[in-house]
Structures are given as structure tokens and as C-alpha cells.
Amino acid sequence: xxxxxxxxxxxxxxxxxxxxxxxxxxxxxxxxxxxxxxxxxxxxxxxxxxxxxxxxxxxxxxxxxxxxxxxxxxxxxxxxxxxxxxxxxxxxxxxxxxxxxxxxxxxxxxxxxxxxxxxxxxxxxxxxxxxxxxxxxxxxxxxxxxxxxxxxxxxxxxxxxxxxxxxxxxxxxxxxxxxxxxxxxxxxxxxxxxxxxxxxxxxxxxxxxxxxxxxxxxxxxxxxxxxxxxxxxxxxxxxxxxxxx
Numbered sequence: 001x002x003x004x005x006x007x008x009x010x011x012x013x014x015x016x017x018x019x020x021x022x023x024x025x026x027x028x029x030x031x032x033x034x035x036x037x038x039x040x041x042x043x044x045x046x047x048x049x050x051x052x053x054x055x056x057x058x059x060x061x062x063x064x065x066x067x068x069x070x071x072x073x074x075x076x077x078x079x080x081x082x083x084x085x086x087x088x089x090x091x092x093x094x095x096x097x098x099x100x101x102x103x104x105x106x107x108x109x110x111x112x113x114x115x116x117x118x119x120x121x122x123x124x125x126x127x128x129x130x131x132x133x134x135x136x137x138x139x140x141x142x143x144x145x146x147x148x149x150x151x152x153x154x155x156x157x158x159x160x161x162x163x164x165x166x167x168x169x170x171x172x173x174x175x176x177x178x179x180x181x182x183x184x185x186x187x188x189x190x191x192x193x194x195x196x197x198x199x200x201x202x203x204x205x206x207x208x209x210x211x212x213x214x215x216x217x218x219x220x221x222x223x224x225x226x227x228x229x230x231x232x233x234x235x236x237x238x239x240x241x242x243x244x245x
Contacts, residue, residue, distance in 0.1 A: 003077075011041035020058040024065055032075050039081040046089040067096035070112065071103055083111055092119040093235070114156070121206055123238050124231060125154060128204045128213060131227075131240070133175050135202065139219060146196045146219070149173040155205040172202075196220045206231075213240065 014022050015038075026038050042062075045052045055062060069082040086094065097104075097116050104112050129152070136150045149171050156167035171178040190198050197220055204215040213229040227243035 005036045005040050005081075007037040007041040011038050012044075014038070015041060015045055016054050020061045020065075023062065027065060027069060032078060035074075035078050036081055039078070039085065042085060043088075046085060048089070063090050063094075064096065066090075067094050070108070071096060071100035076105060076107070079105070079108060080111075083108065083115060087111065087115045087118070090115075092116060117208055120208060120235070120238070121156070123236070124206050124208075124213065124240075127238065127240050128154075128206070128215060128229075129177075131215060131229075131243070132172060132202045132204070135215075135217060135227075136172060136200075137175065139217075139223070143194075143196065145192075145194045147198060147200065149178070150219075151199060151201045153201065153203040155203060191220065195222065215243070 014026070018025075023038065023042075026034050029035070042055075044050055045055050046059075063086065066082040066086050070079045070086075074082075086097075092115065094116055097112055101109070101112060101116070132150070132152050140146055140148075152170055152172055153166060154168040156165050192198050197218065200217075200219040202215065202217045204213060206213050208231070211231045213231055215227045215229070216225070217227075218224040225245060227245060229243055230241035232239045232241060
């Protein structure tokens with residue numbers, strides 16, 4: 001089958017006029033090409049950039065349908081398309097994906113787990129960014145000659161069996177998040193006259209499966225280390241333990 005996928009005004013009219021019933025008829029049918037064309041069309045409707053209100057009244061039903069497509073009999077490329085919509089434009093929890101996770105193909109499991117955990121990671125991410133602010137503020141208070149900014153890198157990983165994957169990076173500049181600085185892939189380790197790195201770095205990793213988080217810092221050759229945290233609480237009520245070195 002060709003990897004090329006497109007859609008026409010026919011798919012747009014189906015979404016606008018047929019609603020969730022028409023969408024369900026296509027996505028639970030047997031025509032893979034029609035499924036993929038409709039899923040690509042739904043990308044346009046779901047992307048907030050385009051401001052399309054047409055699916056607002058049945059978005060929850062659509063999310064349930066997309067979840068079901070991923071855990072039932074469908075070609076892998078169709079499942080991947082449906083999963084992309086959930087990951088890009090929706091927010092968990094995704095109960096169908098969670099309850100049927102063991103039935104998902106191995107090649108899709110990393111991205112399915114990412115979709116399932118997005119909302120959880122976001123809560124813990126916020127707690128760890130606050131920790132980055134605290135650690136950097138304490139460091140600057142003790143060392144006023146250091147730069148006013150530090151790189152913060154989030155390595156997404158949910159277990160220790162794989163190497164971390166760089167998910168996101170930004171700069172904390174005077175405690176505020178900035179996204180307008182360029183990162184060349186590896187922070188320079190050049191020392192200034194006081195021995196501190198000109199581009200210091202903090203990196204954290206959320207290990208949801210293990211209910212732990214790890215935060216490392218590298219401010220100079222002599223000032224580098226790691227903190228460990230236990231992730232406490234349950235859905236919607238997370239907190240971090242005191243840092244342990």
C-alpha cells in the first residue's frame with residue numbers, strides 16, 4: 001500500500017454534515033485508504049491552529065473511537081494515525097488505552113505509553129521545574145558572579161531499561177522560562193574566570209513506572225551532582241519527596 005495519504009472536500013463535508021455517526025461508519029469499516037484519508041482530514045479539524053468548531057460537540061466520543069481503533073483489529077498504519085491525533089490534540093486520561101495496553105503491538109507501545117502518561121508527566125514536570133528554580137536560585141545567591149541563566153533539559157523516559165530521550169529544553173533566565181535561546185545540542189562547558197560554566201545545565205528525568213524522578217546539575221567542574229525524588233500521591237495529586245543526594 002502506498003504511504004501517500006490525502007483527503008478531499010468529500011471528507012470535510014462528511015465530518016461537518018455527518019458528524020460522529022458518519023465518522024464512526026468509516027473508521028469501523030474495512031476500507032483502509034478511506035480510514036487514513038478521514039484521519040488525516042480530522043487532523044485539520046482537531047488542530048486548534050485552524051479554529052474549527054465542527055467537532056466540539058462530539059469530541060469526547062471521537063476520542064473514545066480513536067482509542068478503540070488502536071486496541072482493535074486495524075492495520076498498523078491506521079493505528080499509528082489514530083495515535084498521532086490523540087498525542088497531538090487530546091489529553092488523558094485514556095482509559096481504553098490503559099486497560100488494553102498489553103494488547104497493543106510492541107512497536108506502538110512506547111508512543112501509547114507516552115499518550116497515556118502525558119497529563120501525569122505534565123503535573124510532575126511542573127514540580128521539577130520549580131525544583132530547578134529553587135536549586136538555581138540557591139546557587140546564584142551563593143555565587144553572584146555566575147550567569148543569569150541555566151539550560152533545563154527534560155529527558156522523557158518511564159523506566160530505566162532504555163536510554164533517556166531528550167523531550168524538551170528551555171532556558172531559565174532570572175527564574176523565568178525562555179524559549180528564544182538556541183541550543184546547539186550540547187551545552188558548552190567553557191569556564192569563565194571564576195571557574196563556573198558559561199552555559200550551566202540542569203537535566204531531569206521522570207520515571208513514572210518506578211515512581212521516581214532524577215535531577216542532575218552541572219554548574220562547574222567542581223559543582224555537579226544529582227538529586228533523587230520519590231513521586232508521591234496519585235492521579236491529579238502528585239508531590240515530590242525532599243531531594244536525596
